[in-house]
Amino acid sequence: EKNGYDHFMLKEIHEQPKALQTTMAGRVDAENHQVQFEELNWTPEQLNKWNKIYIVACGTAYHAGLIGKGVIEELTRTPVEVEIASEFRYRRPIVDENTLVMVVSQSGETADTLAALRESQKKGANVLAITNVVGSSIAREADQVILTMAGPEIAVASTKAYTTQVLSFYMVGIYMAQIKETISSQEQKTLIDTLVQTPDQMEGILEHVKGLQWYAESIQNSDHVFFIGRGMDYAVSLEGSLKLKEISYIHSEAYAAGELKHGTLALIEEGTPVIALNTQEELYDKMLGNIKELKARGAQVLGLAMEGNLNIWQYVDETCYIPATQSLFTPLLSVVPLQLISYYTALGLGNDVDKPRNLAKSVTVE
Numbered sequence: 309e310k311n312g313y314d315h316f317m318l319k320e321i322h323e324q325p326k327a328l329q330t331t332m333a334g335r336v337d338a339e340n341h342q343v344q345f346e347e348l349n350w351t352p353e354q355l356n357k358w359n360k361i362y363i364v365a366c367g368t369a370y371h372a373g374l375i376g377k378g379v380i381e382e383l384t385r386t387p388v389e390v391e392i393a394s395e396f397r398y399r400r401p402i403v404d405e406n407t408l409v410m411v412v413s414q415s416g417e418t419a420d421t422l423a424a425l426r427e428s429q430k431k432g433a434n435v436l437a438i439t440n441v442v443g444s445s446i447a448r449e450a451d452q453v454i455l456t457m458a459g460p461e462i463a464v465a466s467t468k469a470y471t472t473q474v475l476s477f478y479m480v481g482i483y484m485a486q487i488k489e490t491i492s493s494q495e496q497k498t499l500i501d502t503l504v505q506t507p508d509q510m511e512g513i514l515e516h517v518k519g520l521q522w523y524a525e526s527i528q529n530s531d532h533v534f535f536i537g538r539g540m541d542y543a544v545s546l547e548g549s550l551k552l553k554e555i556s557y558i559h560s561e562a563y564a565a566g567e568l569k570h571g572t573l574a575l576i577e578e579g580t581p582v583i584a585l586n587t588q589e590e591l592y593d594k595m596l597g598n599i600k601e602l603k604a605r606g607a608q609v610l611g612l613a614m615e616g617n618l619n620i621w622q623y624v625d626e627t628c629y630i631p632a633t634q635s636l637f638t639p640l641l642s643v644v645p646l647q648l649i650s651y652y653t654a655l656g657l658g659n660d661v662d663k664p665r666n667l668a669k670s671v672t673v674e
């Protein structure tokens with residue numbers, strides 16, 4: 309059932325291009341440059357009523373929500389807040405009939421996320437669930453459901469569920485913008501064209517894993533690994549860091565690159581590994597500045613950038629390139645090398661990759 313792969317995690321990483329395609333099928337109309345959601349059927353009146361959106365989830369699903377915020381705010385200019393479900397539910401959140409609450413959960417059974425859903429409904433909000441499991445508690449109780457079509461995810465470390473959740477946010481964001489007319493038809497066309505090419509681009513990344521394997525070996529004996537980025541790259545850094553600590557047991561943290569000077573830089577010593585994501589066109593030079601600061605303190609930097617931004621190699625120790633795309637869409641691509649780095653690091657350390665210590669696939673108790 310592992311299809312020739314050594315672990316479910318590796319199999320699931322490689323299944324991602326297919327999972328994206330299946331999740332887009334019937335929803336993304338590449339010819340007419342439109343997104344359709346029969347399961348939602350939103351009207352302009354309905355959308356305009358929601359003056360605020362909450363995205364609520366745990367762990368990796370929460371990280372997908374951070375990308376969702378970036379996408380929805382950028383495309384629709386509607387304010388979005390992202391919250392950890394266990395915080396949201398005990399915080400008397402300001403939610404009412406004019407709020408759309410989106411809960412995200414691979415399993416559809418996470419206790420805190422389910423409680424957040426119930427709490428939101430009690431306060432009169434409409435709850436849209438993004439989940440991978442038909443018939444799960446969250447799928448049954450939500451007012452509306454978008455199913456990610458990732459197929460069963462067995463490894464505790466979530467990979468293809470994350471990318472299909474992120475994809476769902478791109479689709480919902482474009483769908484909302486289309487209905488609210490907050491983007492031009494030309495913009496819409498470019499967004500759809502860019503989105504539909506991501507599965508093939510991801511496939512391209514998966515064909516070149518050797519360099520990442522070697523890099524994983526180089527960090528496996530480190531005590532700490534840091535991930536930094538700005539904007540979308542910061543959100544992906546958080547996911548990369550969680551993935552690494554979850555299965556390699558190496559301490560890792562993600563920081564917004566602009567925060568380095570506000571404390572974190574003190575942790576950098578000669579040889580400290582830092583994975584610096586630099587895929588956001590408008591922030592590229594700002595990030596190079598941060599990378600220079602890190603190098604000056606002795607950090608060992610892996611720079612992750614888009615093809616085309618080739619000069620990054622001059623500033624870093626190692627490079628990793630993802631195919632060129634719009635800055636908004638890089639998370640679907642940049643997360644893949646990070647997933648592979650954590651996989652190979654855990655593998656090199658002889659850890660139980662699919663079943664990391666102390667963790668369960670589905671967290672049905674608080």
Ligand code: M6R
Pocket residue numbers: 366367368369412413414415416417418421464465466467550551554669670671
């Ligand atoms: O099933 P869910 O998406 O609700 O699960 C949420 C988290 O428990 C989950 O994403 C967890 O963080 C993963 N093990 C991370 O890889």
